[in-house]
Amino acid sequence: xxxxxxxxxxxxxxxxxxxxxxxxxxxxxxxxxxxxxxxxxxxxxxxxxxxxxxxxxxxxxxxxxxxxxxxxxxxxxxxxxxxxxxxxxxxxxxxxxxxxxxxxxxxxxxxxxxxxxxxxxxxxxxxxxxxxxxxxxxxxxxxxxxxxxxxxxxxxxxxxxxxxxxxxxxxxxxxxxxxxxxxxxxxxxxxxxxxxxxxxxxxxxxxxxxxxxxxxxxxxxxxxxxxxxxxxxxxxxxxxxxxxxxxxxxxxxxxxxxxxxxxxxxxxxxxxxxxxxxxxxxxxxxxxxxxxxxxxxxxxxxxxxxxxxxxxxxxxxxxxxxxxxxxxxxxxxxxxxxxxxxxxxxxxxxxxxxxxxxxxxxxxxxxxxxxxxxxxxxxxxxxxxxxxxxxxxxxxxxxxxxxxxxxxxxx
Numbered sequence: 001x002x003x004x005x006x007x008x009x010x011x012x013x014x015x016x017x018x019x020x021x022x023x024x025x026x027x028x029x030x031x032x033x034x035x036x037x038x039x040x041x042x043x044x045x046x047x048x049x050x051x052x053x054x055x056x057x058x059x060x061x062x063x064x065x066x067x068x069x070x071x072x073x074x075x076x077x078x079x080x081x082x083x084x085x086x087x088x089x090x091x092x093x094x095x096x097x098x099x100x101x102x103x104x105x106x107x108x109x110x111x112x113x114x115x116x117x118x119x120x121x122x123x124x125x126x127x128x129x130x131x132x133x134x135x136x137x138x139x140x141x142x143x144x145x146x147x148x149x150x151x152x153x154x155x156x157x158x159x160x161x162x163x164x165x166x167x168x169x170x171x172x173x174x175x176x177x178x179x180x181x182x183x184x185x186x187x188x189x190x191x192x193x194x195x196x197x198x199x200x201x202x203x204x205x206x207x208x209x210x211x212x213x214x215x216x217x218x219x220x221x222x223x224x225x226x227x228x229x230x231x232x233x234x235x236x237x238x239x240x241x242x243x244x245x246x247x248x249x250x251x252x253x254x255x256x257x258x259x260x261x262x263x264x265x266x267x268x269x270x271x272x273x274x275x276x277x278x279x280x281x282x283x284x285x286x287x288x289x290x291x292x293x294x295x296x297x298x299x300x301x302x303x304x305x306x307x308x309x310x311x312x313x314x315x316x317x318x319x320x321x322x323x324x325x326x327x328x329x330x331x332x333x334x335x336x337x338x339x340x341x342x343x344x345x346x347x348x349x350x351x352x353x354x355x356x357x358x359x360x361x362x363x364x365x366x367x368x369x370x371x372x373x374x375x376x377x378x379x380x381x382x383x384x385x386x387x388x389x390x391x392x393x394x395x396x397x398x399x400x401x402x403x404x405x406x407x408x409x410x411x
Contacts, residue, residue, distance in 0.1 A: 012217050014224040016151055020214070021232030023154035023285075024207030024292040030161065030240055031111065031263055031282045033204055034247060039257035041197025044190065046244040048197030053237040055198070055401055056205040058394035059359040060233045061386050062366045064226035067212040068384040069369075071221030075212035076362055077304055083365035087309065093361050094304045097209075100354050101297030102331065104206060106338035107347035108290040114260030115286065118279040128339045135291050136332035139298065140318075140325050153288035160281030161239050164263060167270040168246040199405045202352045204240060207289070208233045209355075209362075210296035216303070226384040294335065298327045353405065356398045363394035 012020065034045075041048040066079045077094030081087070112131060113124050138149055208229045218224055243263075247256065250266050259265045263282055264275035302324045305315030318325045338347065370388050379385035 012214065012224075013219055014227060017211055017214070017218055017224055017228040018231050019151040019154045020292060021208055021211045021228050022158065022235060023151070023288040024210045024296070025205060025232055025236040026154065026157050026161070026207075026239065026285060026289070030204055030243055031115075031157070031285045033111070033200055034244065035256050035259055035262035037197045037201045037204075037244075038248070038253045038262070040200065041193045042253040043248055044193050045197060045201075045248055045253070046241055048194050049201045049204070049237075049240045049244050051194060051198040052201040052205055053233075053240070055202060055397045056208070057233060057237075058390060058397055059363060060208050060229055061390045062359075062363045062394050063209055063212055064229045065384050065386050065390075066362065066366055066369075067225035067229065068222045071212075071218070071225055072216060072303060075300075075303075076209070076358055077300070077309070078307070079362055079365045081307075083368040089361075091304065091309050093358060094300055094309070096354055097358055098297045098300050098331075100206075100351055100358065101210070101293045101300070102334045103338055103347050103351045103354070104203070105290045105293040105297070105335040106342065107203070107351060108286050108293070109335065109339040110343070110347065112283060112286045112290070115264065115279050115282045118261060118264060118276065119283075125340060129336065131287070131290075132332055132336050132339070135287065135294060136328060138291060139294050139328045139332075140321060140323055149288070149291060153284045156281055157285035157288060158239070160263075160278055160285065161243050163281075164267055164270070164278065165242055165246050167267065168250045171249040171270065172246065195401075195404050199352055199401065200349065201240075202356075202401070203349075205233065205236060206351065206355055207236075207292070209358075210292060214295070214299055216299075222383065290335075294328070294331055297331045298324055301327045301331070349405075353402065356402050360395055360398040360402075363391040363398065367391040367395065 037048055038045050063075070067075060070078050070082060072078045076097050077090045080093045081090035084090075109128055109131060113127055116122065116127055211228050211232065212225055247262070247266050251262075251269050256262045256265065261275075261279065261282065264279050267278040268275040301310060301314045302317075303315075304310045305312060305327075314324070314327050314330075316324060316326055342350075367388065370385075370391065373379070374388070
């Protein structure tokens with residue numbers, strides 16, 4: 001039996017939400033896209049990841065404050081609505097974020113194939129269908145079950161990255177040579193390589209924004225949501241920059257760029273043995289990221305339906321699982337469609353572009369709200385408030401990043 005009268009269950013602690021966010025960010029990036037970033041940035045890859053992290057950080061602070069103010073599902077759509085009270089704008093942003101979640105999930109599913117082929121060579125379409133059916137079933141099962149799966153696999157995937165850093169530690173003595181190559185590249189086409197690589201690397205930082213869309217299932221959301229957003233991004237940035245340094249010091253960029261499972265290659269080159277161990281961890285990371293993205297997209301549709309912006313069927317909650325089953329099935333089918341249709345690089349770039357458009361709107365919304373409150377010179381009690389220049393910087397960096405990428409496409 002399903003009903004739109006049931007509410008979601010608050011069962012996620014700060015630790016669980018941080019692990020949930022880390023699972024999205026890490027699973028959504030480094031295991032799949034390090035080779036794609038290296039293909040365009042070469043030895044400048046660590047700088048590309050640093051640039052991407054800075055751009056993501058401004059929007060992360062904006063999300064942190066807004067999630068403390070409005071701890072509701074369909075976060076982005078709610079933020080825009082509170083700032084502008086324009087229903088069409090709010091619905092458009094919410095649907096755009098759902099689209100981002102679908103495309104991001106499809107990206108990870110495509111990345112799953114390259115690693116899975118190491119273990120069992122299976123037809124790509126069969127693997128995609130089986131994976132999505134399994135993840136859809138977990139998402140339907142329950143948020144706590146989904147969160148526990150995410151938490152366990154997050155610990156596994158972070159361990160995998162730490163293992164790669166450890167086994168490549170001796171190669172870091174070659175880092176000065178790699179940096180010399182990087183400086184040589186920089187004099188030729190440095191900024192274009194960095195920005196092109198950063199645009200792809202930006203995808204690897206996506207996930208902190210997904211945290212706000214489980215707001216109605218988080219304990220003490222006004223406190224725990226903003227903390228989880230910032231903690232997740234800081235840990236991810238440290239791991240990404242460190243792993244990119246280890247990677248280019250171990251395997252030449254040309255080899256990494258042409259490999260479907262880049263971190264497996266790095267591990268294999270570093271230890272001189274089978275990469276199956278790291279392959280298994282990589283698969284867990286990709287599965288985790290896909291699951292969390294899937295949950296995020298369903299919760300946005302659920303939240304918008306609860307606001308009466310979309311059909312009530314999308315907010316129907318199963319009385320047994322306390323999850324939006326119908327909405328989860330719809331999202332799973334859309335992910336399947338895009339995963340079978342588009343290549344991984346196209347999916348990643350598309351995700352980054354549309355996410356930046358959402359980030360611009362979120363920062364603009366926070367700016368409008370803060371300017372409105374400045375007239376009465378107050379920050380609401382119990383809210384995490386940041387300086388007004390934070391959303392301004394978020395707007396400027398997001399729009400500059402979008403315009404830069406459009407320029408590179410045109411020329």
